[in-house]
Amino acid sequence: MNDMNPEMAKEIENFSEWVLQLGEGKLETKIIIDYDEPDWIKIPDDLLLQNNGDSIQQIIDTIYPDISNRFGEPNYFKDRCILTPTNECVDNVNKEVLSRIRTHSRIYASADTISPMSD
Incomplete structure (x- = not known):
């Protein structure tokens, strides 16, 4: 990452942190259907x-x-x-x-x- 601009490096750092939180189960979860478990996460719009x-x-x-x-x-x-x-x-x-x-x-x-x- 030495040859990338600071903005790109920060974007990669933020994404890496988000993936780490996802893998560790630390992201906020939601219930989509009333009888469902709260196991849905919000994926950032820029990743969709x-x-x-x-x-x-x-x-x-x-x-x-x-x-x-x-x-x-x-x-x-x-x-x-x-x-x-x-x-x-x-x-x-x-x-x-x-x-x-x-x-x-x-x-x-x-x-x-x-x-x-x-x-």
Whole structure:
């Protein structure tokens, strides 16, 4: 964080503190339905995306802006990610992200054993 401006550093610090409070169960909770437990939290508006009908498209557009032109930049993928709750959702996001990258695909072979000839 040495090369970022003070405003960005403060924003990251505030977000980190919010995530820490969330993980420790220290955020104020609310009851949404009368018979429900008070286990709903208020997520800050600046962390929310408004639903435009296609949530995967919207998330990708937000996290990876101009991906088809910027995917080759050294830090483009390093500086961002999308976390999902299930492998099925990961597969859907990955397929959509890869469909936006116009380049030749490559398949790399791997092995899970060591060759006996490697000595």
